[in-house]
Amino acid sequence: MHWIYLGIAVLFEIAVAISAGKADGFRNWLWTAATLISGICATLALSFALLTFDVGVGYAMWTSIAGVGIVAFGAAFGERLNWKKVGGIAMVILGVIGLRLSGAA
Numbered sequence: 001m002h003w004i005y006l007g008i009a010v011l012f013e014i015a016v017a018i019s020a021g022k023a024d025g026f027r028n029w030l031w032t033a034a035t036l037i038s039g040i041c042a043t044l045a046l047s048f049a050l051l052t053f054d055v056g057v058g059y060a061m062w063t064s065i066a067g068v069g070i071v072a073f074g075a076a077f078g079e080r081l082n083w084k085k086v087g088g089i090a091m092v093i094l095g096v097i098g099l100r101l102s103g104a105a
Contacts (some may be wrong), residue, residue, distance in 0.1 A: 002052035012042035013066035064092045
């Protein structure tokens with residue numbers, strides 16, 4: 001179940017990034033509300049995941065997986081993706097795998 005909570009937290013964290021990007025410096029109240037609500041939901045889901053995961057490992061996996069998702073989402077909608085970004089994503093994925101293999105959950 002902790003993996004489901006982590007996945008939900010990742011999805012809401014991706015929503016935070018997308019919403020914050022559209023909030024226009026928090027001048028657009030609808031996107032601002034979406035940012036804040038998504039942030040609350042992400043943090044709540046993460047807190048449930050951290051009941052099983054070590055805090056450092058769970059938080060690192062959450063931010064890393066969400067970061068990869070945000071870059072992938074951006075690339076799907078026209079942001080440039082070059083070999084440096086792909087290499088960085090590969091290192092992040094390897095790091096998450098290494099954390100998982102550490103036996104943290």
